[in-house]
Amino acid sequence: MNGIHNTSPEACSDFPAVLERVFAFATSVQHYMEAGLTAHGLSRPRASVVWLVHRNGPQTQRALARAIGVTARNVTALVDGLEQSGFVRRVAHPEDRRALLVQLTDQGRSVTARLAAEYERHSAYLFAGLPDEQVRQFVASMDLVMGRLAQVATGTVDR
Amino acid sequence: MNGIHNTSPEACSDFPAVLERVFAFATSVQHYMEAGLTAHGLSRPRASVVWLVHRNGPQTQRALARAIGVTARNVTALVDGLEQSGFVRRVAHPEDRRALLVQLTDQGRSVTARLAAEYERHSAYLFAGLPDEQVRQFVASMDLVMGRLAQVATGTVDR
């Protein structure tokens, strides 16, 4: 690759410093996401609802709550907001009369299409010029760290 | 944009898929941060105040507001919470009688020390066994993507 032969005395990685970079990176990505969604009239939590329905089809609020990891009460609020702003609609569940299905409206389908197009465009720019190998390794590193974060979080490791 | 003529069959990376991984990674890191802070009685916004004071010493709320990127009103609320929970204290500014300085209490100093120790421990685990070169490249990739995200966000690139 590009020989960054850091021969300096402390050539070894400063792990806490790397973790701080990871935090900064995550925050930066978060801001990017929020900004993009806001421009389309969506917040991050609402977008997660829209995206789940887009990907997996009409679902009960209960299913959404489990997928997102929030309480049922919260999904009620999110869907309320999304219904008011016209992105989704609640319809009766065909078999279970307790449940409702959340489905996208035309406006909801339109916004997911625009977001997908935007991400395609942006991702092409974000990773332009990077050697394939570097991209692969980047993804591999993220996956590895993500996996270990999960272990730290679940207490598999000492906290 | 800049002509990215991806001529290879499909040996090349699926950029939108990579971007989705980046989103998942950022979300995962965010959860890890929140969880760790909550365990110490801090929320992410409050921790950012505590961390800034820890790093840069006693500061006015105005300075904190600018550093964090929120309104002055918000900092008032954050410092209110932190004062109630005993992490910081407001003291008169020695020269400017309009201003207040936010400084850490013993409890505040204690929590930053514990957090720093925890991050040191966790980072050692998170990156354990990774070749130095891979860690360096991971950081380099994050930096590159972060830089381009900023460009996308500021509209330097088409949106």
Next chain:
DNA sequence: TATTGTTATACTCTATAACTATA
């Protein structure tokens, strides 16, 4: 009895706008 979704209530973070006390 258990589950789906709601109402009721509360806490945190965020923002604008108007106000005070000082510079």
Next chain:
DNA sequence: TATAGTTATAGAGTATAACAATA
């Protein structure tokens, strides 16, 4: 006039708990 911080008000996201209708 401008700045530092506050009060007032509002909206979004999160959580628990109690309740209705239905399984």
